[in-house]
Amino acid sequence: MTLTRRHLITSGLAFAALPATTLNAATDPTLRTIPSTGVKVPAVGLGSWITFNVGNDPELLRASTEVIAAFLDEGGGMIDSSPMYGSSQDTIGHALEQLGRRDAVFATDKVWTGSMADGPEQIGATRDKWGVTRFELLQVHNLVEWRGHLDTLFEMKAAGQLGHVGITTSHGRRHREMERIMKDYPLDFVQLTYNLANRDAEARLLPLAREKGISVIANRPFERGALPRRLEGAPLPGVAAELGADNWAQLLLKFVLSHPGVTIAIPATTRVEHVRENKVAGRGPLPDAAQRREIVAHFQSL
Numbered sequence: 001m002t003l004t005r006r007h008l009i010t011s012g013l014a015f016a017a018l019p020a021t022t023l024n025a026a027t028d029p030t031l032r033t034i035p036s037t038g039v040k041v042p043a044v045g046l047g048s049w050i051t052f053n054v055g056n057d058p059e060l061l062r063a064s065t066e067v068i069a070a071f072l073d074e075g076g077g078m079i080d081s082s083p084m085y086g087s088s089q090d091t092i093g094h095a096l097e098q099l100g101r102r103d104a105v106f107a108t109d110k111v112w113t114g115s116m117a118d119g120p121e122q123i124g125a126t127r128d129k130w131g132v133t134r135f136e137l138l139q140v141h142n143l144v145e146w147r148g149h150l151d152t153l154f155e156m157k158a159a160g161q162l163g164h165v166g167i168t169t170s171h172g173r174r175h176r177e178m179e180r181i182m183k184d185y186p187l188d189f190v191q192l193t194y195n196l197a198n199r200d201a202e203a204r205l206l207p208l209a210r211e212k213g214i215s216v217i218a219n220r221p222f223e224r225g226a227l228p229r230r231l232e233g234a235p236l237p238g239v240a241a242e243l244g245a246d247n248w249a250q251l252l253l254k255f256v257l258s259h260p261g262v263t264i265a266i267p268a269t270t271r272v273e274h275v276r277e278n279k280v281a282g283r284g285p286l287p288d289a290a291q292r293r294e295i296v297a298h299f300q301s302l
């Protein structure tokens with residue numbers, strides 16, 4: 001696991017006492033800082049909707065474990081799941097157990113039930129599936145019963161049973177409601193859809209997140225795979241070479257990650273080569289404001 005400021009503080013280590021390798025990790029430019037806690041996480045995480053819903057199929061479980069192994073090999077970071085994602089939580093738990101790396105990820109999941117009273121039990125079941133002792137982040141999925149679940153999550157955080165608290169939405173839905181909650185509650189994270197074809201969050205939520213010091217997770221960075229499929233064979237803009245983006249998937253991710261309001265992107269994949277390609281996109285240069293405009297103009301011209 002990436003050694004973070006919080007881990008250092010909780011373990012009682014002082015910065016001055018750290019070995020040089022740890023200091024390098026703490027200043028790694030590919031890591032993003034969560035403003036509310038100072039914890040650092042790699043910019044490219046891993047989603048799990050559909051991709052890891054593989055049931056008990058041994059071949060698909062092995063393939064999913066290989067994807068997670070490659071993700072960890074490339075620096076690891078946030079893996080995001082939900083009780084809504086079929087067997088994905090079991091698949092992640094299986095992989096982390098096989099790899100002996102349960103403590104190596106920024107474990108991120110959600111609570112998703114219409115009953116506040118059922119939240120703690122669901123969270124307990126989720127923890128058992130992952131096989132972790134606590135989550136780095138729990139989010140209220142799609143704002144379902146958000147008042148009640150936020151009470152639970154803030155209590156867990158205060159008791160040291162949870163690292164961070166967040167809420168999610170997607171597809172540009174319920175942004176006004178999310179905005180109100182961001183203004184009223186001390187959230188660490190929001191998760192929302194942001195990609196080259198869906199930039200609604202640029203208007204209000206991303207600026208507000210910056211202002212309030214709330215970290216943003218961009219979900220559906222590939223519009224559930226539709227963007228790379230649609231753009232396959234289309235010419236890349238000239239700026240792609242300047243940024244070291246070899247293909248559209250990497251440029252799409254660099255675009256998402258270059259918005260100053262975005263903290264982490266969580267593309268999902270079933271393929272080892274894609275997880276490696278996506279991780280590479282988080283390294284090296286990201287587009288500046290002029291380059292972002294060039295990417296948008298080129299995309300709109302296709």
Ligand SMILES: NC(=O)c1ccc[n+]([C@@H]2O[C@H](COP(=O)([O-])OP(=O)(O)OC[C@H]3O[C@@H](n4cnc5c(N)ncnc54)[C@H](OP(=O)(O)O)[C@@H]3O)[C@@H](O)[C@H]2O)c1
Nearest residue numbers: 047048049168170219220221222223224225267268269270
């Ligand atoms: N409300 C919510 O809380 C909410 C809603 C939506 C999503 N999410 C989270 O966000 C995650 C990401 O969203 P998503 O899964 O909907 O869609 P996505 O990440 O935008 O797209 C996933 C698709 O992109 C393809 N892909 C991945 N890397 C690629 C690459 N390098 N080149 C070409 N294709 C690539 C994958 O196919 P291959 O398998 O072939 O690589 C997969 O079909 C979810 O898994 C979930 O964790 C949360």
